Amino acid sequence: MAASSEKRFLALLRRLPPEQLEHLVDYVEFLSQRHGLPEETPEPIHTPRPREETVVQAIRRLCMSYPMIDRSVLFNETSILMAQHTMEGRAALEIIDELELLFRRHYQVLVEPHKDVGGE
Numbered sequence: 001m002a003a004s005s006e007k008r009f010l011a012l013l014r015r016l017p018p019e020q021l022e023h024l025v026d027y028v029e030f031l032s033q034r035h036g037l038p039e040e041t042p043e044p045i046h047t048p049r050p051r052e053e054t055v056v057q058a059i060r061r062l063c064m065s066y067p068m069i070d071r072s073v074l075f076n077e078t079s080i081l082m083a084q085h086t087m088e089g090r091a092a093l094e095i096i097d098e099l100e101l102l103f104r105r106h107y108q109v110l111v112e113p114h115k116d117v118g119g120e
Contacts, residue, residue, distance in 0.1 A: 041110045042068055044103075049096070055085050058096040062103045069106050077102055 016024065044065050053061070059078055063071060081098055084090045 041107075044068075044107060049100075053092070053096060055082055055092050055095050055099070058092075058099055062099055066103050066107055068110060069103065074102065074106060 013021070013024070045067070047061050047065050049061070050057070059082070063069075078099065081095050081102070085092060085095045
């Protein structure tokens with residue numbers, strides 16, 4: 001939502017009487033269920049990082065740890081890191097560290113909108 005729209009929405013929201021506010025919340029819940037929006041983004045399934053792990057194994061582990069992230073969103077960035085490892089010889093440990101940061105960053109993008117709604 002654009003910042004100006006969000007400000008206008010919040011200003012209107014604050015002026016609603018409590019019973020109207022409850023109706024609005026009910027309606028928003030109805031819309032979220034109708035459109036299949038998840039209530040909350042699930043927590044990652046943390047799988048311990050093995051001592052010896054290949055880049056491919058790390059990608060598989062991280063995809064299993066973060067099933068809520070659409071793989072197509074990660075494809076370009078993971079492909080670039082994989083190419084740097086296989087074609088440029090970057091160390092697997094470096095690449096895996098970057099992959100873990102990449103997955104965490106994408107997870108945070110999913111979680112942040114839910115934090116805003118709950119924090120108001």
